[in-house]
Amino acid sequence: MSDYGHELSFGSFITPSAHDPARAVALAELTEAAHLDIASFQDHPYNPDLLDTHTLLTWVAARTKRIRVSANVTNLPLRPPPMLGRAAASLDVLSQGRFELGLGAGAFPHAVHGMGGPRLTPGEALGALDEAIDIIRGVWETDEPGSLRFAGEHYSVPSMKRGPRPAHDISIWVGSYKPRMLRLTGRKGDGWLPTLEYLQSPGMAEAIKIIDEAALEAGRKPADIRRLLNLLDVDFSATSRGHLHGPPEQWVEELLPLVLDHGFSAFLIGGDNPRLIRTFGEEVGPALREAVARERAATDAPAEARRAAVVLAKRHASLDYDSVPPSLAAKVVEPGDAAYEEVRHTYIRTGSPALVIQAANADDVVDALAYARGQGVEVSVRSGGHGISGRSTNDGGIVIDLSKMNSVEVIDPATRRVRIEPGARWGDVAAALAPHGLAVSSGDYGDVGVGGLATAGGLGFLARRYGLTIDHITAAEIVVADGRRLRVDADHHADLFWAIRGAGGNFGIVTAFELQAEQVGEVVSATITVDATDTAVFLTRWGRLVEDAPRELTSFLSLFPARRGRQVTGQITVVYASDDVQGAQDALTPFLIAAPVLDQQAQLAPYHALIVPPRNRHQGQGLEDTHSGLLEHLTPQVAAAIEEMIKSGDVLIMQFRSMGGAVHDVSKDAMAWSHRTQQFSVIASTAPAYASRLDDQWERLRPFLDGIYLSFESSTDPARLLDAFPEPTLTRLRALKAAWDPDGVFNRNFNLAATAAPSAMTRAGQAT
């Protein structure tokens, strides 16, 4: 982490609306009046609702005297580089040195192509940007002898006279997020211009590292690249309502670490709001400049070693931060760090850990675990952060975050063996395996992580055809409680290998999985929305149809209660895991008469297209209260109980998943997951206010249930352990737990060592 010592700049990020052009110009004028330094504008030349940004920049430059102007960032593919270089230099001359060139490889390739621009793959767009930077700089280098000549893969400039000569050294600020673009920024950019809210993968610290390394490799200094940051989701209010949503003093506290620890030196705010621009320029800017000057003067230590006082102030007394091993020093996120908001919560739960350690490899995991154990605080293990049963955040403890360990590798195409790290998301796995014609049976939601799902089960769209995810694991690499790194498979630590396929969260931290993937190309998927008022009859029919269907077919059914004048609604999803369209049609058609159809659609699509990762920022937005159960069949009696539940109004959604077919091919003692006869998984979820009512409703179903899939259960009541691991599995697991994790380090996901009284369900959040 570094402060590169750059002077601070502040600015605005304005929408160049064609419907209210006067407002866009007025906001730029206000930017100057409020003592900010830069007015920047989005650039989407294919959008007729927006003005052409470079024309607007000229206008704004003419209406202002001091501020610099820039596109944020220029969409390159629609602007030929020689002409862009010339236009940039012209405006710089006319504005007396106030133009900077924000530049990007170009978003929305379809729209670009629609306007006659080239249709580029991401790799081609990157190559084109790389060449364009050379051409643009060549246009500006009027002291160079001779004409500008360039022969590249994307652009060719046979012979062009250089100039005009810009009035100042125009900076090229590159908008980049992905590793290859970040490397280009480090090699050639004068600045890096991302948007805070889009900095997700790789995260901020990793992105900075990539830029710095690329700069060094190119013989430059990391400080040669100025770091600018767009801030879009911001507001001023009297009291804090989250990151950059609070009074100016809070902003200063939150921006300070971005300067001192991450090296940002320019901040551009969006929102198109005059009040925001004024407060940013008149209050935040001066106060932050003062705070940064104070911090920089206060220490003689090298910039890299500084930690802002505000970060130190937010440390928890319970933790010895100074004894974080040096190997992890650059991989930790503390409560005062800017990146903390991105890593503190999970999809289901909010948290406030004292430290998040972002491991990059198995050695880091060993070091992190040793450090965490020594601190005597709660330890959470996080891969994708979608845990429902597992609590992968905490309050005041340590989170070992594996999201950076996310590689997906085909080890041997012939045997279809793949190696996947736990921090990968299933959407990414599906996309990475698709070019090889492969897929792993996983879930339905691409944002879910590999680590949590592949240690518990894995029930998704390919279940009846190919079984559970854990049925395909052939080996795993794991760090166990005493810090040893082990490779487990059928011949090595076979007992542990048995245990981690169903109860993995109890036994260690899996750092890689080896699986045998399946040959999967295109599949047929359909969604059918039905009027499910006659709930019990419909459910029984759907259950029968699923059980009778060929095993290519897997179906999910979501039931929604009657709301705001709408009837009880069912949404059936069917995936037919083959490109045999006729077979799919035959198998699908009976579902159309299960209940009155309100809407339907079917498509032949690559499997990976069904598992798109949404990549939301996790902030505890998921439904926290969920109960899970397994059913042998959907009998009329069960269906009647479910009808009462859904019509009670206490349940927000119920979901049923088919789990027969290949799931039943595996013997029940092959691994810790031993449910091999049940045809359906069922879950019910509700909003927090209805949690206890959900508990009551669930009692209606309990007499019919035969087991639970723990991944879908939010209660951690030890009384449910026997449902998740029926005997003799539970006894065997408990003996293994005592041997492999005698101190109970891994206790945040259906702790096998817990033996609390079989009382009412422990509510979500009260981990045992």
Ligand SMILES: Cc1cc2nc3c(=O)[nH]c(=O)nc-3n(C[C@H](O)[C@H](O)[C@H](O)COP(=O)(O)OP(=O)(O)OC[C@H]3O[C@@H](n4cnc5c(N)ncnc54)[C@H](O)[C@@H]3O)c2cc1C
């Ligand atoms: C929106 C949503 C959709 C879902 N869809 C499906 C689905 O289609 N099919 C399905 O089967 N499940 C599904 N699940 C459940 C999901 O499988 C579990 O919640 C799973 O634990 C999530 O994995 P994760 O890595 O994202 O979770 P995390 O929150 O990162 O981890 C959850 C727990 O898993 C354990 N864990 C995580 N990583 C490791 C590791 N590397 N080694 C050992 N233990 C580890 C820890 O105990 C941790 O607390 C879904 C959950 C959600 C919220």
